[in-house]
Amino acid sequence: MARTSVRIVRVPSVLALSLSTALALTATACGSGKADSGGKTANENGSTPVVVATTTWEGALAKAAGAKDVKVIVPSSVQHAPDYDPKPSDLAAVADADFVLYASFEPYAKKIKDAAGSSAKMVEVDLDNGADKASAEVMRLGKLFGTQRAAAKWDTSFKSEYGTLQKGLRTAWPGGKAPAVVAQVFSVWSARMAGAELRGTYGPQAVTAKQLSDLEKKKPAYVLDNVHMTTGTVLPDSGAKQVEIVNYPGKDLDLMAVYKNAAETIKKAMASSA
Template identity: 65%
Template sequence: MARTRVRITVRITSLVALSASLPLLAGCGGEDTSASGDAPAPGSAGRKPVVVVTTTWEGAFAEAAGAEDITVIVPRSVHHAPDYDPKPSDLAAVAKADFVLYAPFEPYAAKIKEAAGSRAKLVEVNLDNDPAKAGAEVARLGALFGTKEAAARWKTRLDGEVARLNGELRAAWPGGRSPVVVTQVFTGWAAGLAGATTVGTYGPEPVTPAQLASLSAKKPTLVLDNAHMSTGTVLPDSGARQVEIANYPGEDLDLLTVYRDAATELKKAMGGGTA
């Protein structure tokens, strides 16, 4: 199980001020565990990669790829991670990391590394739970971490779990027919998991009146909303049932649980109980 530290932080404007204190933190004993210098490379015998991630989503990808020493900066409960930034102790962890993982929509990640004076490799992660894309990204991270075998084992588990859930969801189709759905731009993977027929997408901005009319006219039976970016009821009065899909895993960093939870919500929405 990955070792994680989760801390709520203050304001992003404090980042530069905090950076001034970090040379003192770095000089107070302790070994440099960055990927440079004379230390063994991550993934070599007796050398596990030290990974810092901005959120549990990146953390789940890191754990799937075989990382075990993972520090999470932003708690799962925070929906807008860029509104927060690290405490000095978190930045000290960044300073000792081999890898810092972030997403393109988290532009402060580079500032975190700069403020910490870290020599870690800054890695942009493609956060997409589409099984094929997730599997490819985990394999890429495994190659970076020197943990290819662990990443390959996880990919085998992912393929088996997705096949199982897809079979159960197809068996739960109302009347044996693929449900017609509208998805938020970041929940399309859940429609694929269910074998649903996607007739439209929306977001991340709120639905406009023109979009509302257009999407409602397609008569979807389900709307797959993003639980972390919800704008409320998407298609009111359309008769479509709205399903909240969570992309972020819990503090256990288990990405497979995200697929299981989505399947549970989809199966309930289709009238088949739990998955």
């Protein structure tokens, strides 16, 4: 529950420069991070804690885990979160947080917390939309927040809906056979959801000419790209249909929507190839 006190934060110019420097050095990957252990539970009066998330991905995990007061720093319109330049207002939002959620490829998150002088617990979140990992992360956060019951309820619903999406995708296989695909490393989860035959991966680094040649030899029907790190058409002369997969939830922080949107996008691609 948000505190009623107001904290005025002044950011020194040197600190602002350090934030910009940190962003410039941020890794280009948009993938998983190592989970942090420990943290505070819900507030003493039983209400859920105030959570500040660096992006909508962390924010959606927090919401799924049962947090009701979730503030997101990086706008959903920013495709690549590490490119965002934090503003003084972002630091002010952190000042009253109980938890700050961030990923390993967002090193500016700790600087945001330190600049605000917040006593919030920093929690490194594992950003991976693989069903098992997402489920485990929601349950872990629920334990940290003291909202295990809400997290368990979401998880039960998630597993049911995810299973329905899997069945629908298998029904849509062209010719009734699992399609052959290659995927950007952070879109592999969508290939698994679709039950596709994964023949290769690429990224997050730039794809070399040899890698492209090797991928083309695998004769995929589809390339499951990562819209947040796309470099254009990956196999333009192979005949493979490129499908853009979105990893980050929208501003409504609906994590389940990511899976539904990916399933719909893949089904449309398969239908057009039938």
